[in-house]
Amino acid sequence: MTDLENRIAQFRKMASDDPDNELGHYRLGQLLMENKQFDQAVESFKRTLELSPQFSKVFQLLGKTLLESGKKEEAATVLKKGWGVADERGDKLPRDEMGKMLVEMGESLPESKRPAQTAAPAGGGGFPCKRPGCQQGSSARKLPAPPFKDEFGSKVFENICADCWTDWLRNYSIKVINEMRLDLSTERGQAEYDRHMLEFLGLEN
């Protein structure tokens, strides 16, 4: 088995052991896509969206995968819906990527449902959480303080809402450690853990 196939097997197990874990389905979809198993990747992304319908980046990947497997019409439908979700949530990057794909396909962009932007950001809105799939919307709150004293801590503080951070700590970090059988005392285990954390939080770059 190649390394990629190994990781696919790992995540397939994670997704079937814990079928309501959006993270498992999402990563499985990405790996299947990388391995050009497009039909299976489509299934994983669809499942992710059932669990987390606001996860705008998944629409982008699902649209791309559908295009790769020649399902242009379905791709357009998915991308238009995803564009709307991303636009409403203010997920600028996935929205623009999906917009670009739609234009390349010769499709028109859906109408934006957002109120016209004023020059200054409107006050009173929620904290602009960057986590893909954040469900908090306008009720998102900033963490009271950075969770760590280093650069990563301030990155989380500036970009991630309090609920998403708690969700990572209480739920997903434990899942990742258990299901991936990570040994955090090793450098490899720690690196793998960090990678999952950055992916979950949408802070890869």
Ligand SMILES: [Zn+2]
């Ligand atoms: Zn959030």
